[in-house]
Amino acid sequence: MAGVRRSLSVELGGMTIATPVMVAAGCAGTGREWTGLVDVHKVGAVVSRTVTLVARKGTPTPRVSESPSGIVWETGLQNPGIGSFLEEELPRLVRAGAPVVVSIGGSTMEEFVRLTSTLQGRPDVSAIEIHLSGPDDELGREVLGDRADRAAEVCGAVARMSRVPVFAKLPSVGAGVVEVATAVARAGVTGLTLCSPPRALAVDAASLAPDLGSVTGWLSGPALRPLTLRAVFDVARALPDLPVIAVGGVRTGEDAVEMLLAGAWAVQVGTAALVDPIAPVEIAQGVARYLKGKGLASPNDIRGRLRVPDGFDPSGEGAHR
Numbered sequence: 001m002a003g004v005r006r007s008l009s010v011e012l013g014g015m016t017i018a019t020p021v022m023v024a025a026g027c028a029g030t031g032r033e034w035t036g037l038v039d040v041h042k043v044g045a046v047v048s049r050t051v052t053l054v055a056r057k058g059t060p061t062p063r064v065s066e067s068p069s070g071i072v073w074e075t076g077l078q079n080p081g082i083g084s085f086l087e088e089e090l091p092r093l094v095r096a097g098a099p100v101v102v103s104i105g106g107s108t109m110e111e112f113v114r115l116t117s118t119l120q121g122r123p124d125v126s127a128i129e130i131h132l133s134g135p136d137d138e139l140g141r142e143v144l145g146d147r148a149d150r151a152a153e154v155c156g157a158v159a160r161m162s163r164v165p166v167f168a169k170l171p172s173v174g175a176g177v178v179e180v181a182t183a184v185a186r187a188g189v190t191g192l193t194l195c196s197p198p199r200a201l202a203v204d205a206a207s208l209a210p211d212l213g214s215v216t217g218w219l220s221g222p223a224l225r226p227l228t229l230r231a232v233f234d235v236a237r238a239l240p241d242l243p244v245i246a247v248g249g250v251r252t253g254e255d256a257v258e259m260l261l262a263g264a265w266a267v268q269v270g271t272a273a274l275v276d277p278i279a280p281v282e283i284a285q286g287v288a289r290y291l292k293g294k295g296l297a298s299p300n301d302i303r304g305r306l307r308v309p310d311g312f313d314p315s316g317e318g319a320h321r
């Protein structure tokens, strides 16, 4: 349709990205894998693997097991620690040509505060993503970010200190996701990444053994798409002005469009980018084709446009209990 000036660019609370398709945390490798790839500058942004204050060796291999429509995996957040990350890995990621979002993980408030302060004033850090699915050593809980008050306390501290946009990647919290989302939004985060993967287990019946060296892990891949859609849909309806980035199960342009229709402002791609590093570029091209087909100018034109009957109430009579 002639006359429509089309742009894939979206603005996420102060961070403008060239396309609404980012690479999810831990799925862009260490930057080496990206060097030399054509068109990486056409990726919206790259989220680093989660970085902790001190280096982590990670969990024993095998770390990945195939499952129907996805993979079960665990890395144990293997990373070189924030010092080496900033010296070696971050420059490589930045050189690849896309804005870099640094994912930070900690198990105490102090760790999150120290990580944020180490990132202060670095022009090569476009935003921070807070990993909230690890344990809480201070309160002795298995998942730091699955309770609204604690998630808000940690996210609020990071958001108050940070000079770049801050996104909270919420744990896979099911029905509680809106409550946690609302609390961290009030605490001042720029936006949300929804959600971290659910916990999973893969078993080899022949050897009576778990597939992963860590025994338990997380589920990623296409199987997650309906779960992500629901979380995005619920949160976007409750918090329509808050940038939401959908992650979990996006493999094609159509998948990305579904997420935008449900209310996402952008998407992240994990497993599909591991399989083919150029997938995020192709997914963005798929979004562009969809917009062109509909005669629309921007991903914002389809955000939250899922046609839902008037008066729809997710907790109403239609809800199955």
Ligand SMILES: Cc1cc2nc3c(=O)[nH]c(=O)nc-3n(C[C@H](O)[C@H](O)[C@H](O)COP(=O)(O)O)c2cc1C
Pocket (backbone or CB within 6 Å): 024, 025, 026, 027, 048, 049, 050, 073, 075, 077, 103, 131, 169, 195, 196, 197, 219, 220, 221, 222, 224, 247, 248, 249, 250, 268, 269, 270, 271, 272, 274
């Ligand atoms: C091998 C691997 C490593 C990952 N590492 C991290 C990580 O360091 N931090 C994090 O927040 N998520 C990590 N993730 C989760 C992804 O960022 C993403 O949330 C998840 O894979 C779901 O998206 P997908 O279905 O597109 O793969 C990792 C996923 C995989 C498969």
